[in-house]
Amino acid sequence: MLPLPSGQYKVVDISLPQGTITILGRAVAWRCLDNFSGISLPPDQDLSLEGTPFTFSDMKNKFTVVGCDAMATIQGANGSYISGCAAFCVSKKTVVEGVCSGVGCCQAPIPRALKRLNLSFTSIRGQIGATQDVPWDPCSKAFLVKEDEYVFTYDDLISNMNNQNRTVVLEWSIGNQSCSEMDSKNGTECKANSHCYNSTNGIGYRCKCFDGFEGNPYLSPGCEDINECKGPNNPCVHPNRCKNTIGGSICKCPFGMSGDGTLRGTGCKKVELLEIILGVGLVMVLIVFALVLWTYWLLKKRRLARRKQRYFLQNGGVMLRQRISSQKALAKIFSSEELKKATNNYSEDRILGKGGYGTVYKGMLEDHTVVAIKKSKLVDETQIEQFINEVFILSQINHRNVVKLLGCCLETEVPLLVYEFIPNGNLFYHLHNDRLGSISWENRLRIAVETAIALAYLHSATQFPIIHRDVKSSNILLDENYTAKVADFGASRLVPYNQTHVTTLVQGTFGYLDPEYFQTSVLTEKSDVYSFGVVLVELLTRQKPISHDPTNDWKNLATHFITSVEHNQFLEMVDQTVLKEAGATHLNVVVQIALNCLSLKREDRPKMIDVLVELNALRRLLKQHMDDQTPEHHLEFYRKEKMAYTGSSSNLIKLDEDDDSMESHLLIDRNLSSLALE
Template sequence: MKAGTHMVSSMVLAQLLLLCLLSLSSSSSSQISPFKCPNSSVDIQFPFYIATNSSLTSTPGFAISCRQTGPMILLGGNYSVLSISLLEGYVRVTGQTVYSSQCHNNSQGIIDLTATNYMFSHTQNKFTAVGCDAMAMIRNSSDVVGNTNSTVSRYSGGCVSFCASNGSIISGECSGVGCCQSSVPRGLNKLDLEFTSIRDQLMPPTSAVGSGSTRCSKAFIAEQDSYVFSRHDLYKDLGNLPMVLDWYIQGGNCKEANRSRRTYMCKENSYCYEVEDGAGYRCNCSGGYTGNPYIGCVDIDECNDGNNYPCTHKCINIAGGYNCTCPMGMTGDGKKQGIGNFKIQIPISGGSLGLMAVLIVLGFWTYWIVKKRRLAKQKQRYFLQNGGLLLQQQIFTHQAPARIFTTSELEDATNNFSDDRIVGRGGYGTVYKGILSDQTIVAIKKSKLVDQSQMEQFINELIVLSQIDHKNVVKILGCCLETEVPLLVYEFISNGALFHHLHNTNLVPISWEHRLRIATETASAIANLHLARKVPIIHRDVKSANILIDENYTAKVSDFGASRLVPSNQTHVTTLVQGTLGYLDPEYFYTSQLTEKSDVYSFGVVLVELLTRQKPISYHRQEEGINLASHFTALAQQNRLQEIVDCVVVKEAGMRHVNVVSHLILKCLKLKGEERPRMVEVAIELEALRRLMKQHLSLKSEKALRELMEQQSAEDCQEMQLLQEESGQEKMSNIEPLKLYHRDSASDKCMESSPLLSMDLPW
């Protein structure tokens, strides 16, 4: 359906849903009965007065149509009104489900509310996509690329849904397998959907798999919790689903609207408040008043509601509130929920005051003791629940260096987990900077959740990782088990993540020499994990954000939250797919079999980042290049790498060196894991490349120095010639020749070179 057929113009709205009368006679009742569609079988009371007399002035933008089936809202389609909230400013509707389908040719595609007083509620709706190969995106706008006719879309939200097989789809769950959900963007008043195939992004088009049914996808916006996914929804129309629209009054913010009393909608005894997304404003009754703020609020007689407004003696109603009186000889506010009544003069002896003070102190002391014991019991319960006894036993058995920290130690180290100590946030938790009592600086990871059924595996992995002693692996110092979710303590790395240094345009680019060293050290660390003597470890989430660098640009592999231990007698483990889009191994994605070659693929993507300084997934690139790995592979096959390689790398190393590195990257990015090299082989090749790079830089330095010395020699010759002309040869004979020294390669001793004017340079 064309987008233009959904445009809603405020000029064609016939009847009005919000305000009615700008003037009412003083004799009229201030409490006007709500409107109801006549002859309607649906009993819905509207909180707005709807004008039926053409002589009355009303607010444009809220049109409904009364049908036999009930009230309908006009938004480019017929939507039945389910309910309207005057206080919270929303309307619930149902009708043709606003959805777009990738394959059924029945897409509604776009609904445009930009010319109306409505927008999609981001708090009460959910964006949902259903399909086995769907990256459903909410398109925000499109930009033309250069002087071409092609466009690049910009997006404000979306989600990814996939399924490798029908057996992996579970009805009732919408977590990414067959169905996915995400929040609706704030201020969304135009729904324009676009689909992208995940398989086309992860693999070249010739390698994409899937039948027509698996590539058939749909997406829509519906009220939160109104849709329950079923595997049968992949093959049928979803019917009508409710959704929630926030309404508001157009006309700027409250200050701007209040300048024109003729169009200002908040009537007497009400106040204006601005819509969260800045689109307009709404009205509400002031404190002590009730009713319709768009017509005029009336005073609440609190004295008639003794349950909610209780007085100890006598209630007196006043405009916008009430007062309670006190009996003779008493003072206070007279309210049961306030100060109440007390005698004006109450003589108290010194002994009574002392006893009262003792009782207060005793009460506080008792409360403190009870609270402290309760907290200690809770810590002990969490400690046992999180496998504390097992960890103590493992530390004793394996003589592991892991330390068990207490909650109070880490609270003191992080200033009670203050926000100003946060140094990073990720998908698995928040990382704080802490300073222990011995002034050791540490990083403390506070995870979001933990699987209690996997607690024994968590303890085993913690013991294994704590015994890894590699200079390029962030060392785990210990953990705290006295909280609901265990806290992990690592050594602190001061210079942040490699991702930040590569993609922050405000920073000076890292030299290729440093990048190559970071790549070599990272490969060595991952290879060490794969070849661990006791139990090999697969990282499973290798990416530039998980590679930390210190002030000397030394690489440190971190974040083992997704890591898995692989028994020495197995080549792979079968597990739920986990990782980061853009770095994820396609073979692991489709087979769910995790091998050490999965880390090799992810590391290959990191090498591409180092070579190009481009992000793994970017919608700013042309559509065929959203996935960096696929884009790099395609350019390499076409001998067009100069279009994507960072100019800093080309200037330092040259294209011949770039081609050698690219050859290694292409081996790491092979679609079949068996065709990729092992990580230890990658580390060896990178070390060899690093040595060649050192020689290359050394030769460049020697050449530059030689050119400088030759230039200086020529300048000295001219200067001596000038002295000869001015002073004569006799004075020149008294000038000692300039001496140079160099280090003899055979004897490794410092030798005197020939005078500068007649010497042969040792290079």
């Protein structure tokens, strides 16, 4: 017996897999018309599940109404109608036994999570009674019954159904929380070889054995494996060929037969001799093919390893490894597989940019470090030792305005260089992209100062002066704070100790290339100064260094700039943002700095440190809010600032010789400490 709030009910069936219990009870309610007073009386039956873990099964029960003028509804807690149906009778001829479609009997589904039958009866015609040839019955009946259990008969219209027992299916659930909520606490009550699933009819959860297991999932030891090979449920055509497995079974066919061996599958069929021969032959062919593939893969792997080793030796890998181990350098030697994986096999969508010297890819290392990987187009094999020396020196540069070289890969035909990744694009993109807003003059001047700091540092503050050789706006990267970082040292050269220049093959970018270097192949730090002058003109004019516009009467920006200044037409070239935000003092000073940098003779150009001093003084002037003072006062302030710094320019940038790791810094003296790194 099952104790419920409304009484004791006989249990007919319990289904653990479905989480249901079937009970037998008088789940009947009625409403009758009193012969004398005409008052409707309430039902005296009430099947309530409140306060229990049970709910009426919405999938296995039907709400049924029997009567000739009856409409019964189930009401919710707030009085709203949530289910119901209406039954009518016109005459006996219209009543069809066994059919509950609205004539004398109707059925309707019940809502989910129903725990109480709160019924409401209504007479559609204003009375409950018989029609012409239906015996008068003052009562309408409503009850809950298991689906397909009740068969309607004509006698039910005129009989008292109160004494008839009906089967009702209840569903249970544990608690009022879901499986995930219980797992996050102390776990569910589900035992071994079972799983938890949320109740679909209300709140809480249930337990169910895994497929191939049986038992009570709520009690220890839980569900146990079903031995399908024993008993009448053996799934195999040949029962003695059945092998039980945990949670299932395997059926095998005897020799000379094929199939899945199961009763519900293809069974076992005899195999002809020809089929056996063909099968064995096919297996042999597959084995030979697999051996050939394995041998090919092994040979290819060995060839690849030998090629990687050859490239590693050819590219100076042993030399670099010795330099790293002996001097505790920061450079890392990456494997080709590591960089291939980082760039998704050098996928096209990982390309950051292409240039004259190669392609730059965005990559992510195994430690989730985002890097930029430069894949060069060519390398001079006679300069390998020089290349290794430059990689070693460049990897030790640790400066806020220089993109750090993290290491290289020497296992490829052309060495790969790995740099830190700068996320905000380059100066060229921000200057010449019309979709972006114009850069303010203050930011342009700051970018120029930071670029000058980086170049002055490379020229003066390292153990061996480094000439960049390809200074241009696309090689000036901007980080998330728009701090300038000089990048792409693929064409850079180290200047030997006590030398002021080197002789090389001419490399660089047209529009930025030092004309004297182009003619003589003699490379000095003044070549970088010339290129920096072109960048200054770009910042002033927002014009590209080489014009491809057929409407322009000039092709080279540097030449056009010099000519415009000579003819006093420079203001026509200046970007509108600069004209609005920069004063006459700023324009005059920057124009003069650019002209000095663009001198055709290298001896007429200033050193990078001198350019930095002037730009710093100009930036200091910008930070002085002197809008109320005269241009002459501005110019006097600039001259004083410049003279204050020029006297100590020899100490402006130096190398911290006590730093064994060669992490270099730009050291500004007491006059410039508040300027250069602001």
